[in-house]
Amino acid sequence: MKPKPTSCDLSCCLLCKSSQKEWLSLIGTNRQMLSFKKKDVIFSEGSPVAGVYFVYSGTVKIHKAWGSNKELVLNFARKGDMIGYRALGNDQILPITATALDEVTICFMTLPFFELFIQSNQPLTYALMKFYANALQEAEKRMRNLALMDVKGRVAETLLMLQSKFGQDEEGRINIALTRQDMAAYAGTTYETFIRMLHELTTAGLIQPVDKRLIILDEAQLSTLLNT
Numbered sequence: 001m002k003p004k005p006t007s008c009d010l011s012c013c014l015l016c017k018s019s020q021k022e023w024l025s026l027i028g029t030n031r032q033m034l035s036f037k038k039k040d041v042i043f044s045e046g047s048p049v050a051g052v053y054f055v056y057s058g059t060v061k062i063h064k065a066w067g068s069n070k071e072l073v074l075n076f077a078r079k080g081d082m083i084g085y086r087a088l089g090n091d092q093i094l095p096i097t098a099t100a101l102d103e104v105t106i107c108f109m110t111l112p113f114f115e116l117f118i119q120s121n122q123p124l125t126y127a128l129m130k131f132y133a134n135a136l137q138e139a140e141k142r143m144r145n146l147a148l149m150d151v152k153g154r155v156a157e158t159l160l161m162l163q164s165k166f167g168q169d170e171e172g173r174i175n176i177a178l179t180r181q182d183m184a185a186y187a188g189t190t191y192e193t194f195i196r197m198l199h200e201l202t203t204a205g206l207i208q209p210v211d212k213r214l215i216i217l218d219e220a221q222l223s224t225l226l227n228t
Contacts, residue, residue, distance in 0.1 A: 013054040018127035032108045042098040049092040051110040053084045058104030073186035146188045154187040155197040156225040173213040
């Protein structure tokens with residue numbers, strides 16, 4: 001990683017949006033803008049917490065080790081998202097790894113300054129409380145789905161989540177370039193099973209592969225698989 005100059009307008013992430021205006025100049029002074037290439041590790045599981053990270057540009061994969069030589073993808077982050085927040089408890093060891101999926105710029109803030117910021121900005125504290133509550137709800141839902149939903153439902157959920165989070169390009173394709181392996185790891189299944197499910201969904205007319213990306217043709221019918 002390396003420092004990267006930027007013309008950030010201090011308005012794209014939770015930290016800037018929720019902070020009192022008089023503190024914005026301090027954010028500009030104390031943050032570090034870091035650049036990463038595709039496949040670079042931003043932070044790794046088991047490392048001590050150094051601070052907090054906000055995605056300024058690019059896409060990031062959040063994942064953790066799962067058994068021998070396997071990984072479980074927990075989430076994908078985009079511009080404005082906060083990552084690494086799972087480590088801000090008493091046990092300040094990172095339980096996850098963050099990897100750049102393309103060219104990524106990160107806004108990094110050291111933990112001491114971030115903690116001072118929270119203590120001095122009531123609007124930010126309230127926004128973080130809501131953020132953590134929503135993140136906990138999503139994590140509980142994800143755990144339930146991985147445990148109880150069948151594999152076709154998890155694949156359908158993965159595709160719907162990606163479209164909801166990243167939108168569609170001008171051709172109607174899900175607007176993120178991911179490997180099938182990463183999508184399988186998010187769905188909690190093997191690569192081979194994921195490919196078989198994609199084939200079944202394609203045959204059923206629910207999705208269409210186009211140039212290594214996917215178009216959802218029937219969102220309503222795909223959503224019904226989440227309840228089976």
